[in-house]
Amino acid sequence: MRLVVPLQGVVQGRGGLILGSLIPCALYYFLQFYLKRRRSPPPPPPSSPRSPSTSSVNLADLPRSSSRLSLSTRGSIGRVHVSARASSIAKPNTSPYYIGLDRVRGDPYDPVQNPGGIIQLGLAENRLTLDLIEEWLSKHMNEAVLLGGVDGGLSISGIAPYQPSDGLMELKVVMAGFMTQVMGGTVSFNPSQLVLTCGATPAVEILSFCLADQGNAFLVPTPYYPGFDRDIKFRTGVELIPVHCRSSENFVPSIAALDQAFNQAKKRGQKVRGILITNPSNPVGNLLSREILYNLLDFARERNIHIISDEIYAGSVYGDEEFVSMAEILDSEDFDKDRVHIVYGVSKDLSLPGFRVGAIYSFNEYVLASSKKLARFSSISAPTQRILVSLLSDSGFVQDYLQTNKQRIRRLHDLFVLGLEQLGIESTKSSAGFYCWVNMSRLISPYNEKGELELWEKLLDIAKINVTPGSACHCIEPGWFRCCFTTLDDTDVGVVVDRIRNIVETCKSPA
């Protein structure tokens, strides 16, 4: 009558019986535990297992009324499910960036009709030169723009029927020319490497689809444009890894930080497929120097990853610094170009966000091939393409426009920065974009994200101005804010400065 347990052989001698029973039991328990955990994650409540009803087979043969009856007694069946990804997308906004935008929509400032409304400093839109566009349109816009045929006759076939989904060749040609002009004439762009999309937003998304699989990641120097989180993460399943830049370095990305982030991701088992940069940077407004671009390319090559360079503000440079496009760096040296992709659009430099025209410029033929196919989901309306073809072909106008635009942005920038300086608020030195990157860390307490958001709320509720807090841009240092000034005019700037002054005073008095 000896009790034999499994594993007795192994544990013989050392408390054999108990251990020999316990170990298999423990093992079995862990196995069960493991199985359970593995199995449970996808538990979206299955529509309660109904018998594979034979009744429904005959539904069509049943007289209408009786089939309804038989169903209604079963009661209205549970609500139909939407996909998991949709339910997370449908949730209300939590980012202050979007909350602020919504708030302005509900109560927009107007000097005459709603002087107590909220002033919009959160939307990167340029209204300084809309008069020029308007003038051009009213002068040149006629049916010939839309319907102009080759022979001078009117023809509907250029806009009504199906057009190539990645954009009309005519538009690609003038777009390439425009990009060259914007970037100072230093690079030439090949129209056949362009894919046109309805805005830069889908351009970035399409590139993400093409360069990374679900669960892969891009490195993004912070602070970055708050929209990227939606543009990239909503549907592609690609992650963004923030690479923190600091005020002490003027928020310029460092290769060391990139390297560190890359290695950390690797350790976690995450595949990094590229770096996403904005140049000129949004929200800081500085430019990446030639030196840094070279270093970034070296880094990308060393790690064999892609570079997406969002250069949508290339023509909105108003400072003395010179803008250098990634395309220029590629031209000048024998880099392998396959890994570089440029995003552009007319939303910023031509102040036409309503036109929804974006561009992917890639040197990689596979990316081009798949982007062209994916452009079917994001095509530009043909009438708009025709209008732009005419507008961009008018090189005299474009030249004047770009110059005037720069002057006006610069003037307003100086005015705005000066107004803030008088309140003792500093901004980083910037030379491009529609915004200042403002340091209000002196005004926040405590010195963390909470303090920053409190100040943001105060600015929104009391001062009635909507700015973008640095935390929405994943800035690691609290107290920074992006203020877009290109929707304002001179008198508005005065109002904004006055409103901020009130807050500055209330912030100072308790301390």
Added chain:
Amino acid sequence: MKKDQESTPSSTSTGGGATTAMRVIVPLQGVVQGRGGLILGSVIPCALFYFFQLYLKRNRSKGGSGENSPPPPPARSPSGTHLQESSPLQRVQSRSLLSPRGGGSSGPAPLLASRADSIAKQADGPYYVGLKRVSEDPYDRSSNPDGVIQLGLAENRLSLDLVQEWLAENAKESILGQDMSISGIATYQPFDGLMELKVAIAGFMSQVMDKSVSFNPSQIVLTAGATPAIEILSFCLADPGNAFLVPSPYYPDLDRDVKWRTGVEIIPIPCRSADNFCLSTTALDRTFNQARKRGLKVRGIIISNPSNPVGNLFNRETLYSLLDFATEKNIHLISNEILAGSTHGSEDFVSLAEIIDSEDFDRTRVHIVYGLSKDLSLPGFRVGVIYTFNENVLAAAKKLARFSSISAPSQRLLISMLADTKFIHLFMKNNRERLERMYNAFVTGLKQLGIECMKSNGGFYCWMDMSGLIRSYNEKGELELWDKLLSVGKVNVTPGSSCHCIEPGWFRLCFTTLSEKDIPVVMDRIRKVSEICKSRS
């Protein structure tokens, strides 16, 4: 569970004293004692362990890729800033360091997403091959009479003259407005479409559907074409690996629209010529159960009504039973009604929205896709519509519309055009008449060649039965005939296999890009091919 049973008896079984020296003891020996003890006692645990490993491995490789890694820890360490200072190598130096490692092209090519790779490399089916052939060598009565005639593209050019006339008169005012306001077109507008356009389109939709339904503009999301509308709905209703049931034949683009980026599957519900290619509830039920047996989660049914490529309409009865089915299985119903205004027969078109209105169904499962590409002949404008009763879908679709917004100038243009009720009325009336005339001429022409078409009441095409002319009654035979039509006959048609039709020998012919003068040319070309086929057999 199996293990559990094994361990219990083993602990109660008996054996000799444990004192024997030099005895080989294996786990489970107790169980197997006596019956070949040593060997079995070693083999069973090993086998168990092997299966356990196998199970783990299979589970891990499946779950691993979808697993979300935790958010990256912010690189707060001060080392980052210090390292930066140590790295400012001179440009020249860093270049020269790198170049021996791989100057120029010798570096490894950067990896692409595997999904992009498959999209880029995917071989085009005959549908796309045909379209490409036409674009390289398009037929033109005067300048290229030997070119390929396009019968593969569902585009309506019969009434473009009316649109052109309207545009020539109204283009400027409608884009810039009477008071020349630039801010309505240049600045950011709501991504999901201007409210004015939603109102206009809701009115147009109810006009198209003969005023039997009214549409609520606030349930509309506008997108850059019906293509993204369907994709956005797929994103919203199904997760990767889920499936939609689609009655086949269905239009060839649907595979791309639904599957490419969403990871959603399509399961065809085969319809047969014996039923006039109408959906049978039996087939629907069978397909649903088969999918479920395979472990696929079915999240909805996508129908096109009027159907594309067959051109028939869903009757009230079928729509009711579809809704019953969807309710019973608790799944969604997407009805693509983009051709609702392009009907030409005597039958009445019934929108799913009308059915929903008439009885107390759960509306949150119904989603309608519409657009102006077909009924207003404006595919170049890229205007699509999602009309849904589901709040969550509406909220998500509005946000996803940021990737597929319509250009503001086009929206302004359309607001004016749709507001011109006189024009719209005239257009619809003329368009239907022209459509019917072309359809009749085309079907008659084919009949004279001895080729029958399925009776249809909507759309820009006939669904033609050429099974008598194919050499082997299967897909291969069908594609041979398609190739002959394209290369010898120089007409591009869409073979049924591209539409996932289960019966070989059917073809879709779109006739709305032709003028009536072209019909004899098409008939001649088809006659030539059919004579070749007949002479061989």
